[in-house]
Amino acid sequence: MILSCSNSDEAIAPTSLKSYLNSNRFEKGAVIACSASDMETANVLTFFYPVLNAVNARLYETTSVNVNPLDFENYTQVFLESEPIFNGYLRRFSQESSVEKWLIVTFELENEIKVSNPIRSKQFSKPTRWQDIVSINQSQVGMPLFSWPDNPFGDNAIYFQIVSDGNDNLLSGTYTNQNQFQYYKLDNVVLNITRETPPILQLNTSYNFTLMDVSLDNWVNAVTLNKSFVKQ
Structure with a gap:
């Protein structure tokens, strides 16, 4: 961009x-x-x-x-x-x-x-790590479970998750304190910025998952950007 x-x-x-x-x-x-x-x-x-x-x-x-x-x-x-x-x-x-x-x-x-x-900002003292730390479990049909190591870089306050489609449209945007999120289950969601009811994921269709590990002073410790998965 x-x-x-x-x-x-x-x-x-x-x-x-x-x-x-x-x-x-x-x-x-x-x-x-x-x-x-x-x-x-x-x-x-x-x-x-x-x-x-x-x-x-x-x-x-x-x-x-x-x-x-x-x-x-x-x-x-x-x-x-x-x-x-x-x-x-x-x-x-x-x-x-x-x-x-x-x-x-x-x-x-x-x-x-x-x-x-x-x-x-901590671009020199603690630069953001851009890497894939997310695992995806699709054993529950239509509700993939995303998980990642808890506080792997220290100083975590909250996690921000985005599920998007192949056209970069945001389908859900949520925050959790726990190191997992299941689409679309709000049991552990502490803040939800999704404006509409998220759509049902379509079979054999590619989607993306983005994760931000955010510190108490609002610096992003780590990002997993647009990790691709195919709905099974």
Whole structure:
């Protein structure tokens, strides 16, 4: 995917997050977001879930990690456009960064600014591992069971799972504390971003499974990306 940046003939003055929020209603912790390092570069990828009708998504950053991440005065806007993934069901910002820092994502919804929890980038101290750590058991017809080692890289807080089809459409998006997820069974799901009832998987059809191992400070320790399986 190609990064698209905002262009202007005039320099854009940095905007602090505090000044943006001061004259508006806002809600903290209302954007689901996390960051990872790119598999080939040290670029920081910041993923977020744009709820329906959300507009004006923004990325804010501090100058380093040696600041109070809860003080909005420490954040200035990064003028980047987000790009769609899973056909826009999720979006992400991609940026080059020579230092680790804190990040926050915002968007506007119904005349209120929604604000993510701070994300601590670790592209140098703990780069994201992109590797296949997922096993798939299809013994139960139509409900494959995905499992993986529990907290293999340390610092895990939650796991994020995506099942998608061959056209990159997201069929289900869920979070669990446990190191397994069964399609489509919600017994151990602690957060569900699936908007509609997931479809029945079709016989002899290829699907993909993506897993993110997310830390307490919203850094992605590891990613299994689009592991392919054929519904049996």
